[in-house]
Structure formats: C-alpha cells, structure tokens
Amino acid sequence: MTTEASRVVHARAPGKINVYLGVGALGDDGYHEIATAYQAVSLYEDVRASDAPDFSVAFTGPVDLRELETDGSNLAIRAATLLARTTGYRRGVRLEIEKNVPVAGGMGGGSADAAATLLACDALWGTDLSREDLLELAATIGADVPFAFTGGTAVGTGRGDQLSPALAQGQFQWVLAFAAFGMSTPDVYRELDLHRERHALDIFPAETQPRVDPNVLQALRAGDPHLLAESLFNDLQAPALHLEPRLAEVIELGEENGALAGVVSGSGPTVAFLAADLDSALELQIALSAARHTVARVTGPVHGARILGE
Numbered sequence: 306m307t308t309e310a311s312r313v314v315h316a317r318a319p320g321k322i323n324v325y326l327g328v329g330a331l332g333d334d335g336y337h338e339i340a341t342a343y344q345a346v347s348l349y350e351d352v353r354a355s356d357a358p359d360f361s362v363a364f365t366g367p368v369d370l371r372e373l374e375t376d377g378s379n380l381a382i383r384a385a386t387l388l389a390r391t392t393g394y395r396r397g398v399r400l401e402i403e404k405n406v407p408v409a410g411g412m413g414g415g416s417a418d419a420a421a422t423l424l425a426c427d428a429l430w431g432t433d434l435s436r437e438d439l440l441e442l443a444a445t446i447g448a449d450v451p452f453a454f455t456g457g458t459a460v461g462t463g464r465g466d467q468l469s470p471a472l473a474q475g476q477f478q479w480v481l482a483f484a485a486f487g488m489s490t491p492d493v494y495r496e497l498d499l500h501r502e503r504h505a506l507d508i509f510p511a512e513t514q515p516r517v518d519p520n521v522l523q524a525l526r527a528g529d530p531h532l533l534a535e536s537l538f539n540d541l542q543a544p545a546l547h548l549e550p551r552l553a554e555v556i557e558l559g560e561e562n563g564a565l566a567g568v569v570s571g572s573g574p575t576v577a578f579l580a581a582d583l584d585s586a587l588e589l590q591i592a593l594s595a596a597r598h599t600v601a602r603v604t605g606p607v608h609g610a611r612i613l614g615e
C-alpha cells in the first residue's frame with residue numbers, strides 16, 4: 306500500500322517553439338501585445354512531487370543548471386506556493402525536476418516546470434481544481450505557462466497567454482541547436498523596442514494588432530513543412546541576433562546543411578531548424594554535431610502537461 310509519506314506524483318510538460326511571433330506595442334504593464342503560433346515539441350520537463358512540510362526543488366538533467374536559483378523565485382516553487390495559497394493547503398512539497406529544456410533558452414522550460422508542478426501538486430494534495438482554474442493560475446506565473454499546460458499547437462495573443470487551439474496535422478521534424486549561454490527575455494524585448502525607437506518604426510500602431518500569418522496556420526493545418534519553412538517568422542530574432550551575433554552563423558550552418566529554414570525560438574538563443582523529413586533531420590543533426598554544436602532532434606506537436614503516474 307502507498308502511504309501519504311511515500312507517494313510520488315510524476316507529471317511531464319513539453320518545451321515549445323514559436324513558429325510565428327509578431328510583437329506589437331509595449332503596454333503600460335511592461336508587456337507587449339503579441340501574436341504567436343506555439344508548437345509543443347518532444348523535449349520534456351519531468352516533475353516528481355512528494356509530500357513535505359515546506360517547499361523545495363532540486364534539479365537534475367543534461368542541461369547547464371548553474372544559473373538556476375532554487376529559492377522562492379524559481380517558477381516551480383512559485384507554481385506550488387501559488388496553488389497552496391489559492392486552495393488553503395497548509396503543507397509544502399518536495400519537487401524533483403529532470404530538466405531537458407535549456408535554461409533561458411527561449412523554449413519555455415521554466416514555464417513547463419510551472420505547468421507540470423501545478424498539475425502534480427493538484428493531484429498530490431487532492432485540491433482538485435478545474436482545468437480552467439489551473440489555466441488561470443498558470444497565466445499569473447508567466448505568459449508562456451498556459452501554453453505549456455495545454456500543449457499541441459495554439460495561437461497565443463495578448464501577452465501570449467490568451468490561447469486558441471489551431472488545427473494541426475502530422476508531425477514536423479525539428480533539429481534544435483542549443484547555445485552554451487542563456488538570454489534574458491526582457492533584455493531581448495527591450496532591444497526590439499530600442500531598435501524601433503532608433504529607427505522611428507511604428508510597426509504596429511496602437512490600433513493595429515499583430516496577427517499570425519495565415520500561411521503559418523495553413524501550413525500547420527496541412528502538415529506541410531515546406532510551406533511552414535517559408536513562413537517561419539520571429540520579431541525577436543533580429544534583436545536576439547543583435548545581442549548575440551554568433552547565432553547568425555548557426556542559422557547559416559543549418560541552412561547550408563539541409564534545413565528548410567532556421568529560426569530563433571522565442572527570445573533565443575536556441576535555434577530551431579525545420580527539416581523536410583526524418584532523413585534530412587538526421588543528416589542535419591550529424592552535420593551540426595560534427596561542427597561541435599549541442600543538438601537535439603525533436604518532433605511536434607506533442608501534448609501539454611499531464612500526469613504520467615504515481
């Protein structure tokens with residue numbers, strides 16, 4: 306029989322790629338109005354939650370964990386304390402997270418930790434919130450957290466947290482090139498604002514909202530990697546390349562070695578390469594590895610946060 310003390314709930318949530326990211330005006334709340342198409346990919350965060358009198362988190366995994374704080378600022382701890390506060394739960398949780406998504410990589414790894422933690426604690430504590438309530442809590446933790454919760458393919462507007470599902474067919478083949486450094490999301494948004502100010506670019510005047518290119522939605526609906534490659538777009542790519550010019554060489558290398566196209570994921574620095582099929586993805590993976598890049602081959606879309614077992 307499983308006792309309360311030994312019970313471990315295992316939840317998993319995916320990292321994401323933004324296959325389209327249009328950034329509009331900066332609002333008074335410090336957030337930009339965005340229009341993005343998210344795709345969840347098969348690079349996962351595995352969270353194991355067990356009963357404890359207080360809140361703690363420990364990380365393992367192949368990614369560089371040195372920059373990661375494990376105090377109350379950690380997104381997993383924030384998710385657990387928020388759920389406890391909201392539901393009046395009085396004990397804590399011990400979280401063990403196997404991290405496969407690079408820290409500050411533009412792939413929403415912290416958001417995936419938060420989404421999986423919400424789900425795991427809700428099951429462990431028997432707080433039993435509805436999916437809608439959990440999604441509402443998710444949005445208060447970070448703009449990307451609701452998508453880590455729902456997964457699949459979705460369009461995000463507002464801060465990126467207002468989700469509507471997008472029709473998608475088939476599996477896309479991606480090769481990810483990871484960087485040996487992280488990038489700060491607010492810094493990259495700020496660099497975009499500076500660039501627009503410097504060049505007096507009023508790309509999205511107040512009355513115009515950014516919107517996802519219909520070709521992207523059509524490509525996702527049809528499962529057509531060629532069409533998607535033509536329409537991959539990220540407004541944060543130019544500022545990310547400005548801050549880290551060496552990323553341009555990575556994109557070039559991938560495109561010379563068979564990628565249909567490469568795009569910076571979110572605020573970077575991970576570069577996501579779209580391949581035509583599994584064979585070209587494997588070839589690209591070998592070429593980038595031979596050039597000493599750290600790479601992973603993934604597919605998308607995959608589903609969002611879920612409980613794997615107890």
Ligand SMILES: C[C@@](CO)(OP(=O)(O)O)[C@H](O)COP(=O)(O)OP(=O)(O)OC[C@H]1O[C@@H](n2ccc(N)nc2=O)[C@H](O)[C@@H]1O
Binds near residue numbers: 323410411448
């Ligand atoms: C850029 C994106 C694209 O999906 O992903 P990442 O590169 O972080 O993975 C997201 O917009 C990041 O989402 P997330 O990382 O959850 O953002 P948050 O923690 O809520 O916000 C961090 C900071 O980013 C900026 N921010 C975020 C979202 C948004 N729509 N406008 C913004 O200007 C703000 O400066 C904010 O204080």
Ligand SMILES: Nc1ncnc2c1ncn2[C@@H]1O[C@H](COP(=O)(O)OP(=O)(O)O)[C@@H](O)[C@H]1O
Binds near residue numbers: 409412490
């Ligand atoms: N559980 C967590 N995993 C990753 N980063 C976290 C976590 N909690 C807090 N952070 C902080 O959030 C920042 C961005 O997190 P992350 O989700 O990894 O990247 P990105 O926002 O680029 O997708 C990191 O620089 C880190 O300081």
